[in-house]
Amino acid sequence: MSGPSTFQPQNPVLKWIERRLPIFGLVHSSFVAYPTPRNLNYWWTFGGILSFMLGVQIITGIILAMHYTPHADLAFNSVEAIVRDVDYGWLLRYLHSNGASMFFIAVYIHMLRGLYYGSYKEPREVLWILGVIIYLLMMATGFMGYVLPWGQMSFWGATVITNLFSAIPYFGESIVTLLWGGYSVGNPTLNRFFSLHYLLPFVIAGVVVLHVWALHVAGQNNPAGVEPKTAKDTVPFTPYATIKDAFGLSCFILFYCWFIFYIPNYLGDPDNYIPANPGVTPAHIVPEWYYLPFYAILRSIPNKLAGVAAMFSAILVLAFLPWLDSAKTRSLRYRPLAKQFFWIFVGVCLGLGYLGAKPPEGVYVVAGRILTGCYFAYFLIVLPILSRIEKPRPVPNSIADDVLGKKGVVASLAAVFAVAGLLAWDSGSRAQAADHAPTPPSLNWSFAGPLGKFDQGQLQRGYKVYKEVCSACHSMNLVHYRNLADPGGPGFTVAQATALAAEIQVKDGPNDAGEMFERPGRIADKFPSPFPNENAARAANGGAAPPDLSLMAKARGYERGFPQFIFDAFTQFQEKGPNYIHAILTGFEDTPPHGFTLPEGSFYNKYFPGHAMKMPNPLSDDQITYEDGTPQKVDQYATDVAAFLMWAAEPKLEERKRIGLQVMIFMLIFAGLLYFTKRAVWADAH
Amino acid sequence: MTTSSSAGHSRRDFLFVATGAVAAVGAAAVAWPLVAQLNPDASTVAAGAPIEVDLSPIADGQDIKVFWRGKPIYIMHRTAKQIKEAQSVNVSSLPDPQPDSARVKEGHDQWLVVIGICTHLGCIPIAHEGSYDGFFCPCHGSQYDSSGRIRQGPAPLNLAIPPYAFVSDSKIKIG
Numbered sequence: 001m002s003g004p005s006t007f008q009p010q011n012p013v014l015k016w017i018e019r020r021l022p023i024f025g026l027v028h029s030s031f032v033a034y035p036t037p038r039n040l041n042y043w044w045t046f047g048g049i050l051s052f053m054l055g056v057q058i059i060t061g062i063i064l065a066m067h068y069t070p071h072a073d074l075a076f077n078s079v080e081a082i083v084r085d086v087d088y089g090w091l092l093r094y095l096h097s098n099g100a101s102m103f104f105i106a107v108y109i110h111m112l113r114g115l116y117y118g119s120y121k122e123p124r125e126v127l128w129i130l131g132v133i134i135y136l137l138m139m140a141t142g143f144m145g146y147v148l149p150w151g152q153m154s155f156w157g158a159t160v161i162t163n164l165f166s167a168i169p170y171f172g173e174s175i176v177t178l179l180w181g182g183y184s185v186g187n188p189t190l191n192r193f194f195s196l197h198y199l200l201p202f203v204i205a206g207v208v209v210l211h212v213w214a215l216h217v218a219g220q221n222n223p224a225g226v227e228p229k230t231a232k233d234t235v236p237f238t239p240y241a242t243i244k245d246a247f248g249l250s251c252f253i254l255f256y257c258w259f260i261f262y263i264p265n266y267l268g269d270p271d272n273y274i275p276a277n278p279g280v281t282p283a284h285i286v287p288e289w290y291y292l293p294f295y296a297i298l299r300s301i302p303n304k305l306a307g308v309a310a311m312f313s314a315i316l317v318l319a320f321l322p323w324l325d326s327a328k329t330r331s332l333r334y335r336p337l338a339k340q341f342f343w344i345f346v347g348v349c350l351g352l353g354y355l356g357a358k359p360p361e362g363v364y365v366v367a368g369r370i371l372t373g374c375y376f377a378y379f380l381i382v383l384p385i386l387s388r389i390e391k392p393r394p395v396p397n398s399i400a401d402d403v404l405g406k407k408g409v410v411a412s413l414a415a416v417f418a419v420a421g422l423l424a425w426d427s428g429s430r431a432q433a434a435d436h437a438p439t440p441p442s443l444n445w446s447f448a449g450p451l452g453k454f455d456q457g458q459l460q461r462g463y464k465v466y467k468e469v470c471s472a473c474h475s476m477n478l479v480h481y482r483n484l485a486d487p488g489g490p491g492f493t494v495a496q497a498t499a500l501a502a503e504i505q506v507k508d509g510p511n512d513a514g515e516m517f518e519r520p521g522r523i524a525d526k527f528p529s530p531f532p533n534e535n536a537a538r539a540a541n542g543g544a545a546p547p548d549l550s551l552m553a554k555a556r557g558y559e560r561g562f563p564q565f566i567f568d569a570f571t572q573f574q575e576k577g578p579n580y581i582h583a584i585l586t587g588f589e590d591t592p593p594h595g596f597t598l599p600e601g602s603f604y605n606k607y608f609p610g611h612a613m614k615m616p617n618p619l620s621d622d623q624i625t626y627e628d629g630t631p632q633k634v635d636q637y638a639t640d641v642a643a644f645l646m647w648a649a650e651p652k653l654e655e656r657k658r659i660g661l662q663v664m665i666f667m668l669i670f671a672g673l674l675y676f677t678k679r680a681v682w683a684d685a686h
Numbered sequence: 687m688t689t690s691s692s693a694g695h696s697r698r699d700f701l702f703v704a705t706g707a708v709a710a711v712g713a714a715a716v717a718w719p720l721v722a723q724l725n726p727d728a729s730t731v732a733a734g735a736p737i738e739v740d741l742s743p744i745a746d747g748q749d750i751k752v753f754w755r756g757k758p759i760y761i762m763h764r765t766a767k768q769i770k771e772a773q774s775v776n777v778s779s780l781p782d783p784q785p786d787s788a789r790v791k792e793g794h795d796q797w798l799v800v801i802g803i804c805t806h807l808g809c810i811p812i813a814h815e816g817s818y819d820g821f822f823c824p825c826h827g828s829q830y831d832s833s834g835r836i837r838q839g840p841a842p843l844n845l846a847i848p849p850y851a852f853v854s855d856s857k858i859k860i861g
């Protein structure tokens with residue numbers, strides 16, 4: 001991509017092709033001989049990491065689309081079927097859902113790097129603007145992708161975000177109707193979002209080609225911010241940059257794998273494990289973490305149109321950066337004042353992200369306004385003024401001087417991960433109970449941690465509790481009798497599972513005569529529902545339909561608070577659901593505390609948000625007979641059934657952790673080899 | 687070149703080869719789940735469990751079509767004439783030689799159970815059509831006899847027999 005190539009193939013076949021289509025020359029000049037500044041640090045590997053993530057998202061996305069059904073009635077269950085039934089489906093889904101977060105972590109680091117080293121300045125303005133366009137496309141793609149699982153957050157996120165456009169004067173309502181294809185978010189919306197979510201990554205790939213093209217015309221910026229002058233300032237892309245990128249990428253993959261295999265739901269919202277319900281809005285709507293700073297800006301402005309305008313301007317202002325900051329010195333290394341403001345700006349963005357996840361009330365609103373002001377002030381006031389008044393320190397004469405002047409300017413990977421962790425911080429925990437219910441106690445679960453495994457005896461006991469107590473009111477539509485015999489489950493034999501299935505009667509048909517009939521259950525049948533439909537369930541339970549329990553252990557959570565939720569990412573804490581279930585089942589109190597008025601037909605529960613629960617205390621001591629001599633106490637029943645529900649919600653947990661360990665060990669070895677290979681290659685360059 | 691630097695070179699070469707080999711292993715390991723996901727999923731496998739079919743409603747000379755694992759299965763109640771035709775053919779003259787006794791269950795000569803998928807390119811042959819009192823495939827004109835054996839046309843093999851067994855005289859279990 002940088003002029004006529006000097007590449008001369010020797011092989012006659014290659015020669016023949018090259019004369020007609022100089023593709024080898026193009027690849028050679030762009031990715032082999034291409035001169036890269038020799039002083040690039042590891043922050044520069046994020047461009048390669050981003051290309052890799054785009055590839056991962058496209059490949060896993062295409063595969064997921066083979067199994068996914070874009071229909072409002074079927075989408076949620078089809079995603080669960082991918083995770084539960086498709087070979088390695090859980091892996092592909094977690095790769096894709098966490099891949100989106102990794103993509104954004106990488107893009108934020110990439111953007112901040114550009115900001116810090118002045119990579120947007122002349123002659124790289126177009127390169128920078130193309131990057132802003134890619135970022136906008138990524139936001140649109142990520143948003144539409146989040147809608148596809150059709151959980152509660154998908155649905156209400158889609159409703160809130162599409163309603164942003166209703167702020168546009170005169171045309172707003174019509175635009176929103178066009179987005180929806182109906183009078184509200186519904187099946188047509190899901191269908192078009194699916195189509196566009198499939199399309200946009202390829203548009204991104206197209207703009208990435210332009211981005212790389214522009215990069216190869218202008219050449220890479222570098223930490224010193226001075227242009228290469230002589231051959232001594234650069235090294236060929238291959239092997240030097242290739243191997244360095246490969247090592248950086250392998251470290252990033254290790255980080256990515258930690259999420260996939262050990263904390264796959266850490267960055268997600270428990271509410272999205274509840275199927276979309278157009279009649280109930282979740283108590284606390286938050287977008288995915290990567291939109292939070294902009295969401296905070298939106299909410300801090302008390303006028304609808306102005307709020308939306310501010311939010312979009314917050315992104316668009318980036319495109320004008322090359323002209324807002326007119327300082328000649330590129331790298332902030334040599335601009336001490338601008339450097340301080342840069343780190344303040346990073347803090348402002350993190351602060352906005354934190355506020356975006358908080359409820360818009362009290363001090364959070366004030367803080368949001370201040371930080372929004374700071375955000376815009378950085379671009380519109382600080383940078384323009386600084387570029388006029390600041391006296392930069394002298395920049396090095398050449399890149400070679402820069403390299404000699406400082407030995408081993410290697411940005412530590414720990415810093416990368418610290419920033420990444422901070423960027424991801426506030427999505428870890430979300431308020432499920434804004435009304436200060438006590439935090440459920442953390443139990444010791446056998447399935448916690450990197451080597452966690454289910455206790456088969458416990459799962460069998462839990463199944464018994466479910467069958468004899470819970471199943472009177474709660475369905476488990478995603479669990480089938482065959483699952484009871486699956487590896488990593490309760491460990492029933494196929495014969496036992498078949499016998500358990502045969503105990504139930506299943507409505508089937510129509511037969512040849514056109515009649516429905518009852519037959520004994522088969523192993524392929526799902527657990528029976530106690531009620532024929534939701535309305536019947538509601539009518540029989542005082543107006544509150546007992547929720548399906550299949551995903552209960554992932555659909556409930558509670559606030560762990562700062563900084564605990566950051567530690568949770570390191571300790572692999574993923575057991576909020578079972579802790580909560582156990583707490584609810586043991587949290588009933590016969591007499592509510594003084595001053596609490598219990599509504600008619602409700603029961604007091606210490607841990608339930610709002611404390612008034614429609615479900616009566618279902619468990620009592622000695623209610624269920626345990627054959628294995630385990631104590632027949634409420635606490636034991638609650639623990640067992642919570643473990644069983646965790647298995648039901650995450651049946652591939654053992655397989656995930658087992659493969660995870662293998663992958664982590666492999667990647668550690670691979671990253672180590674790449675590190676030494678990189679050192680060996682670069683030994684020549686010094 | 688000194689000895690120590692050539693030793694350094696071979697160490698480097700070893701490092702490069704080892705890194706490349708580990709990368710290749712990694713790439714293969716990544717390809718595995720990407721291909722394995724194409725397999726039938728667990729619910730499809732579970733739904734492919736054996737089925738039972740009651741034969742009593744099928745009169746002499748009639749046939750029914752049932753589905754097992756998404757495949758049409760013909761169950762044909764053969765007439766005495768059809769049975770005789772099927773048994774009296776010179777087996778060695780057939781394109782895919784098989785005696786009729788190998789195509790039905792012993793003692794149940796009147797029941798022919800075949801997978802109704804043409805062995806040419808997968809169309810569904812029509813029962814009781816064609817010149818051999820068996821099946822005729824409309825796609826490219828393959829003709830099967832009353833034992834489901836290929837007699838004429840482009841199909842290379844006889845219609846396949848699904849795994850099945852008689853549970854009682856009037857009931858079979860397919861699969």
Ligand code: FES
Nearest residue numbers: 804806807823826
């Ligand atoms: S498919 Fe039957 S003859 Fe070709």
